[in-house]
Amino acid sequence: MAIVHVPPQMQELTGGLAEVEAEGNSLRRLISNLDTAYPGFKDRLIKDDLVAPGLAISIDNVVTSRGIFAEILEDSVVHIVPAIAGGH
Amino acid sequence: MSENFNHAQIIKDPEDNYKILGTRPVRHDGVDKVTGRAVYANDVQLQGLVEAAILRSPEAHARILSIDTSEAEAHPGVLAVTTSADFPDLGDKVANLGEGPVNLAHLAANCLAKDKVLYKGHAVAAVAAQNVHIAREALDLIKVEYEPLPVITDALEAMKDGAPLLHEGLLTNLVPGGGKAETPSNVSDHHHFKRGDTEAAFEAAHIVVEREFTTQTVHQGYIEPHAATAHWNQDGQLTVWASTQGSFSAREQTSEVLQVPISKVKVIPCEIGGGFGGKIPVYLEPVAAVLSRKCGRPVKIQMTRDGVFEGTGPTPASFMRIKLGVDETGKMTAGEAWLAYDTGAFPGGVIGPGVMCVFSCYDIEHANIDGYDVCVNKPWTKAYRAPGSTHVAYAIESVVDELAEKLEMDPIDLRLLNAAREGTKRVDGPVYPRIGLIETLEAAKNHDHYKSPLEGPNRGRGVAAGFWFNIGLKSAATAHVNADGTVTLLEGSTDIGGTRTSISMQLAETLGIAAEDINPKVADTDSVGYTDITGGSRVTFATGLAAVEVGKDIISQMKGRAAKLWECEAADVEFSDGVFSQEDNSISFKELCAKLNTTGGLITARASVDPQGFTNGFGVHICDLEVDVETGKVQILRYTALQDAGKAIHPSYVEGQMQGGSVQGIGWALNEEYLFDEKGHMLNPTMLDYRMPTALDVPMIDTVIIEVPNPSHPFGVRGVGETPIVPPPGAIANAVKNATGIRMTDLPMSPPRVHSAIMENGNGTS
Known part of the structure; x- marks a missing residue:
């Protein structure tokens, strides 16, 4: 299963866990499964089928531009980070 | 002194056997550029072209009670007048444009104010006329009734309970992924990262240094003012000629602001006289388009220089508190950062990169970072070369230098001991791939500049590192x-x-x-x-x-x-x-x-x-300077920029980026700042009074390119352009400390500020 690092601002959803495991071969499926286990995940991360404004997803230490269709491997490590942007 | 310098050095990858890459052919656009034939946005000439001018707010914060354009419309030679009433209602839609998401209502309201003006210079209306002189005359005939509101220009003041709100319904985004706060405030974003147990780590630390720093609003200072021409044809096709960093982004922004199909908009990118991040957003394009639709003629707008300073997006001013602890060997064990950047008039600034960059050069086990974007009555801040990173590098590199002093360690050795490397986990989570900070620090330590003695009174040497992402x-x-x-x-x-x-x-x-x-x-x-x-x-x-x-x-x-x-x-x-x-x-x-x-x-x-294999860039700068203790003026004597640049495709351009970025960073460090009066009016919106470095202010910048290839690019390319602006303020502050004994914690280190510090600390001479 993929490992998802939960940033402090989201740990209220995971009961304080900073790291959780989830299945899913795409970011969409991964977040859907996370939302089942920890309700609220999807609302925080996805808006209109896109990664929510201001956020970026790092998969295996590379920030993906593939959005919810990004591939997740069995042993992927996922981080939720701020989007690099010059104003929004 | 300068004749001894090796101005450009390349430390090559031993595997490198390219034929073309690494050579220095003449640039393809060189002849057009040096003969003046290159077409910039203000050079565009079309049949029937008319010119426009922008009316800007004299108030820094006010409600717009009414706008009467009737006299201007009746003025001879005037062809069209526009206000935000001509823009469609955009609701609260957010679109992902260019380098990040954009709230379209804010984007449109920044092009032409709606309901409120939020900073002095905020565009309110525009006039198209037979020529720009008539257009400017007509601006005086537009009657705008304002209800002035309390003005706030300082981020810390704007964060206080009871501070006047710029946006009554603004709820803080808790980033990343934290939803929104429940109470309105001027804080648009709060970023938070935490790793380990900082409290215990600071308790156990051998030395802890904690300091507060401030930086001021700084403009990108591109030499070419913004300009755009729009022609809205009778068939509904809109063509825009623009000075932009992204024609497709300008097309998307214009299409979204005007709510016209993207297929109906064509953007022709003209040559660009500098951008540095400031020419990503649109300011003029939708306005010129609406005017063109109204008058049926192509419409050109060029900003004035004060319009550029007051009406476009500089980098934020900041307040930063940095705390860093080390053990007896100098190993960094704990770090804490509390950062507040002003985002200007609208939500969404560059605190995100700030929080991700603050500890990015170092491997720190326990860390805690809080960063805030705060709305104030200043122009809406925008990207400026490594947005958000230069601020924090100034702060953290000053603290690292102070730790080296207390540890009685060479400052590069301390950095080498703690430097991020392949496998280092950043505080925000991701782990570094192959990076070249170690190689860059070693090259700095072995450089002739660092090994040469620096003699003479009131002279000092400083070093600093810096980081920026590539995308x-x-x-x-x-x-x-x-x-x-x-x-x-x-x-x-x-x-x-x-x-x-x-x-x-x-x-x-x-x-x-x-x-x-x-x-x-x-x-x-x-x-x-x-x-x-x-x-x-x-x-x-x-x-x-x-x-x-x-x-x-x-x-x-x-x-x-x-x-x-x-x-x-x-x-x-x-x-x-x-x-x-x-x-x-x-x-x-x-x-x-x-x-x-x-x-x-x-x-x-x-x-x-759509490549995914982008990586990171690191730079290390060495600065020698002399402080005139009578006047506070700082003179840079020698400056060397070293950078892990990946494969330098055209070394001259890499060196040019390193030199140009260094000079911009020197400007941040020594002179550049927006000066505001109590009404929020910028006092220095001209190139004469906004003091950027000239060729007379800086020596030749030595460069060392360290070619650590990016494994994710067939030629090992890394991004180069932004990292060089990051280290200079830290390197210069550290050099000033070594020259005077005074730790300068506020930018810019301008003559009045340095002189005051010298007076307060006694006549600090070394």
């Missing part, structure tokens, strides 16, 4: 192979720093031909595939990758043609160093080009890429 994003390219053996290359990246040539060289290397045999053109949005902005240090990496893919397509197609000539299978044709071969047959690229017309016609190839 990937999307790029496209199309190539036409010509019968004479040349290749016409169409690409969509606005060329700010010589990227026509750096992209062409990658295609030339792939094809085994000379860089001069590539003829690159920056195409408009109807003529090339989607290409993201020129920004994020991405163009030579990503658009270069598109060119490499184009080259592979060309080779594949030409193998087929060679196979026809030799009556063999294409799979049996080899290609190496510009020569196709099969058994005893061989033909050069140029020779085969001459046979394309008779073997199936000339070849076109194309590629569209």
Whole structure:
């Protein structure tokens, strides 16, 4: 299963866990499964089928531009980070 | 002194055996640029063209009670007047444009104020007339009734309970992924990262240094003011000529603000006289378009210089508190950062990169970071070269220097002991791939500059490191192979720093031909595939990758043609160093080009890429300076910039980026700042009073390129353009400390500020 690092601002959803495991071969499926286990995940991360404004997803230490269709491997490590942007 | 300097040095990757990459061909657009024939946005001339001017708010914060444009509309020579009433209602839609998400209502309200003005200089109305002089006369005839509101320009003040609110309903985004706060405030974003147990780690630390720092609002200072021409044709097709860092982004923004189909908008990118992040957002394009629709003529607007300073997006002012702890050996064990950046008039600034960059050069086990973007009555801040990183590098590098002093360690040794390397986990989570900070620090330590003695009173040497991300994003390219053996290359990246040539060289290397045999053109949005902005240090990496893919397509197609000539299978044709071969047959690229017309016609190839393998850039700078203790003036004596640049495709452009970024960072450090009065009015909106460095202020900047290849690019390319602005304020502050004994914690270290510090601390001489 993929490992998802939960940033402090989201740990209220995971009961304080900073790291959780989830299945899913795409970011969409991964977040859907996370939302089942920890309700609220999807609302925080996805808006209109896109990664929510201001956020970026790092998969295996590379920030993906593939959005919810990004591939997740069995042993992927996922981080939720701020989007690099010059104003929004 | 300068004759001893080795101004440009390259530490090459030993595996490097390129033919074209690493050479220094003349830039393809050089002749047009030096002869003045290059067409910039204000050079555009069209049949029936009229000119427009912008009315800007005299108030920094006020409600707009009414706008009466009737007298202006009746003024002889006036063809159209517009206000925000001519823009569609955009609700609260957010679109992902260019380098990040954009709230469209805010974008539109920044182009023309709606309901409220939020900063002095905020655009309120625009007039198109037979010429710009008539347009300016007519601006005086527009009657705007304002209800002044309390003005707030300081982020810390704006964060206090009871501070006047710029946006009554603004709820803080808790980033990343934390939803929203429940109570309205001026804080648009709160970023928080935490790792380990900082409290216990500080408790156990051998030495702890904690300091507060401030920086001021600084403008990108591009020499070319914003300009745009729009022609809204009777068939509904809108064409825009713009000075922009991204024609596709300008097209999307204009389309969204005006709510017209994107297929109806074409953006033609003109040459650009600097951008540095400031020419990503649109300011004029939608306004010129509406005026054109109203008057049926092409409309051109060029900003005045004060319009650029007051009406476009500088980098934020900041307040930063940094705390860092080390053990007896100097190993960093705990770090804490509390950062507040002002975002200007609208939500969404650059605190995100700030929190991600603050500890990015170092491996720190326990860390806690809080960062805030705060709305104030100043222009809406925008990207400026490594947005958000220069601020925090100034603060953290000052604290690292102070720790080195307390530990009695060489400052580079302390950095080497703690430097991030492959496998280091950043505080925000991701783990570094192959990076070159260690190599860059070692090169700095071994550099003649660092090893040379610095003698004389009131002189000091400082070093600092800096970090910036590279981004990937999307790029496209199309190539036409010509019968004479040349290749016409169409690409969509606005060329700010010589990227026509750096992209062409990658295609030339792939094809085994000379860089001069590539003829690159920056195409408009109807003529090339989607290409993201020129920004994020991405163009030579990503658009270069598109060119490499184009080259592979060309080779594949030409193998087929060679196979026809030799009556063999294409799979049996080899290609190496510009020569196709099969058994005893061989033909050069140029020779085969001459046979394309008779073997199936000339070849076109194309590629569209969305690369994921972008990486990170690190720089280390060394500065020698002298402080005039009578006046507080700081004179830079010698300056060396070292950078892990990956493969330097065209070393002159890499050196130019390193030198230009260094000089901009020197400007931040020593002079540049927006000065505001109590009403929020900028006091120095001219190049005379806004003091940027000139050639007389800086010595020749030495450069050392350390080529640590990016494993995710076929030629090892890393982004280069932004990192060089990051280290200078820290390096200069550390040098001032060593020259005077005074730790300067506020930028800029301008003569009055340095002189005051010297007076407060006694006549600090070394």
